[in-house]
Amino acid sequence: MTDTNPDSLCFLPLGGSDEIGMNLNLYGYGPERDRKWIIVDCGVTFGDLSTPGVDLIMPDPRFIEERAGDLIGMVLTHAHEDHMGAVAHLWRRLRCPIWATPFTAWLVRDRLHEYGLEDEVELHEIALDSRFDLGPFDIQLVTLTHSIPEPNGLAIRTPAGLVLHTGDWKIDPDPLIGESTDVSALTAMGEEGVLAMVCDSTNVFSKGESGSEAGVKEELVKVVSENTTGKVAIAAFASNVARLQSAIEAAEANGRRVCLIGRSMHRMTAAAKSVGLLQHVQDFVSEEEAGFFPPEKILYLCTGSQGEPRAALSRIAEGNHRNVNLGPGDTVIFSSRVIPGNDLGIFQLQNRLAERGVEIITEKDRPVHVSGHPCRDELAQMYQWAQPSVAIPVHGERRHLIEHAAFARELQVPHSVTVRNGDMVEIRSDGTASIIDEAPAGRLHVDGNFLTDADANSMRERRKLAYAGEITVAMAVSRKGELLSGPDLRCMGVAEDANLSNEEFMDALADEAERTYDRLSPRNRRDLEYAEEEIRRAVRREANRIWGKKPWIDVMLLEI
Structure with missing residues (x-):
């Protein structure tokens, strides 16, 4: 207009x-x-x-x-x-x-x-x-x-x-x-x-109303005080500096020192200190030093409250964090909400912690988040x-x-x-x-x-590969259109079935590829691009008939 x-x-x-x-x-x-x-x-x-x-x-x-x-x-x-x-x-x-x-x-x-x-x-x-x-x-x-x-x-x-x-x-x-x-x-x-x-x-x-950070601080002090023998970890959004301040005060009120776990925690606390925040707290304990503290004297402030696979808390739950280990007698407080879409990852994380004997406290249990x-x-x-x-x-x-x-x-x-x-x-x-x-x-x-x-071919292909995998069909042909070797099939991400071996599935697709090539006229065989497309469609149809899915099919005709 x-x-x-x-x-x-x-x-x-x-x-x-x-x-x-x-x-x-x-x-x-x-x-x-x-x-x-x-x-x-x-x-x-x-x-x-x-x-x-x-x-x-x-x-x-x-x-x-x-x-x-x-x-x-x-x-x-x-x-x-x-x-x-x-x-x-x-x-x-x-x-x-x-x-x-x-x-x-x-x-x-x-x-x-x-x-x-x-x-x-x-x-x-x-x-x-x-x-x-x-x-x-x-x-x-x-x-x-x-x-x-x-x-x-x-x-x-x-x-x-x-x-x-x-x-x-x-x-x-x-x-x-x-x-x-x-x-x-x-x-x-x-x-x-x-x-x-x-x-x-x-x-x-x-x-x-959404509630106040002051109420969360009071509750965190109480929850931390209830664990008198084990380690405590608080998982929170690193950007919520008020929540970090509350977690630090909860630790100090209960005789614990704070150890930051996760790059975002270090980045956000540095940003906060640069503008005059977090000035009146004790120095943070390094990951290496924290291991020498008695369990009841340390509190870990962790990233990974949303179940991110590479975040600190996920590595702790997997038992492969280089410096931090949690187990029976320890507590993890999720001082955060479940962001829609992250539900599965968060619940998997909490299940892994539970398997290690860790007590889990969330906003559903106590008012530890607003x-x-x-x-x-x-x-x-x-x-x-x-x-x-x-x-x-x-x-x-x-x-x-x-x-x-x-x-x-x-x-x-x-x-x-x-x-x-x-x-x-x-x-x-x-x-x-x-x-x-x-x-x-x-x-x-x-x-x-x-x-x-987001609409690039590579992204569309990636989604298709994630859904049904890939099958590669390779065939060697002469300049006259004779089939010299193959079809040779390789697959990635294709499902396996108890009643049909992967080898039998691939053999059926190879047979369909060969039949399709045999049906082509001499003229169409010499048009390698046309021949590849016909074989691709035929193999994809056959895969769908047998498996019920249409995998990504890549056909290569090598002329010798």
């Missing part, structure tokens, strides 16, 4: 809508032909069984990459991986300056260093409560509370009006680390007039403060966004828009909004050292 409105204000999510995680949001201002853009957050999610071999997944920034000349900069709301983890991967495609508060900036700088980008990126470290201009955008940081230091909402002002982008948040009256929610700033915006609020939807189905996202009462309070004309739910699956929009209507918000990634929303100065266009919103996979389109 052609837009000539000079005051056009657009919101465009490329990640984080219709999903939880992988946030990448665009705001654009001005007529389409001369629209200026900013990026808010640039995050990742993690690969799973549906993406074999893939470490990370991130939004495809093609839309804004093609408009790089109109991209003014990127603002990061906080330092969770699903909000800043893609910066180092995507920056060379975007090449824009970045603004972040000190804790987030430290972690971004550390990640850029890993990728050799620290001298290329223009990274602006800004104070909390900062207000600055990016082209037509007047950006004000608003202090909120969340499960990481320095979470910020953004008040984005343009000549068209004010949009409040909450980022991730909750209302914690006693967050332990950092300031509490800046209610005065939020209510002032409500009085000024908020056109739209782009808001976190994670816990929209949960009634009440969410970092707002429940319904907190959402209602935020809407009361901000009083937006339009609700734009994000950071949720489809069902979350639909429920959030319905809840906003119950709260008397006049308008709501439920967006999918790629939906371009025009937010109008009269307090209305609608989807006006659609942009490409694909996915990129981090596959080893490569950054690959």
Whole structure:
């Protein structure tokens, strides 16, 4: 569509809508032909069984990459991986300056260093409560509370009006680390007039409030005190520095020293100390030193609460961690929630710990975790403060966004828009909004050292191989089309059956390959590409007839 409105204000999510995680949001201002853009957050999610071999997944920034000349900069709301983890991967495609508060900036700088980008990126470290201009955008940081230091909402002002982008948040009256929610700033915006609020939807189905970190600290002190003879390990998200502080205080209150296990724990505590946090705790004990402490005098603070196979706690559960061993009399406290999709890995991890005689305590047993996202009462309070004309739910699956929009209507918000990634929303100065266009919103996979389109042939082939394996058919033929040797079959990932040996299965497929070649005309035999395709189809059909699955078939005709 052609837009000539000079005051056009657009919101465009490329990640984080219709999903939880992988946030990448665009705001654009001005007529389409001369629209200026900013990026808010640039995050990742993690690969799973549906993406074999893939470490990370991130939004495809093609839309804004093609408009790089109109991209003014990127603002990061906080330092969770699903909000800043893609910066180092995507920056060379975007090449824009970045603004972040000190804790987030430290972690971004550390990640850029890993990728050799620290001298290329223009990274602006800004104070909390900062207000600055990016082209037509007047950006004000608003202090909120969340499960990481320095979470910020953004008040984005343009000549068209004010949009409040909450980022991730909750209302914690006693967050332990950092300031509490800046209610005065939020209510002032409500009085000024908020056109739209782009808001976190994670816990929209949960009634009440999410709870306070102060309550978790009290419970951790109690739980640790109940184990007087064995080792204690607390598994938590390393980014939740308030939770780390609580775990450390629980250890020290019970005469235990703390040993950090896992690279992320060391990275996050270093970032926290760089901005003045965790200053009044005892020095951490190294893994090697911890082995010399009596069991009742040590507490391990571990990564791996989500069952990640390579994380510290999984290696401990397998019994192959080089320095840490847990067994009967020891306790593991999961001070975290089960993220949907990680259920199987977490339960397998807990089963392995149980087999070793370890006592397991989770949030289902004791109140050792609270969410970092707002429940319904907190959402209602935020809407009361901000009083937006339009609700734009994000950071949720489809069902979350639909429920959030319905809840906003119950709260008397006049308008709501439920967006999918790629939906371009025009937010109008009269307090209305609608989807006006659609942009490409694909996915990129981090596959080893490569950054690959999610729809690339290699990714489709990988999924097929994971589902039904591969069979290779090799045949040697003469220039006249005579079969000289073969078919020779090799397979990988093909199932075995008690009533049919693998050799018999391969023989049946080899017979079908030979029959198919014999049926080809002399002319078609000389067209090796055509002959290979005919054999591939025939062998695949025969495999499906016998096995009930269609494996990946690779046929090679070698002309001698």
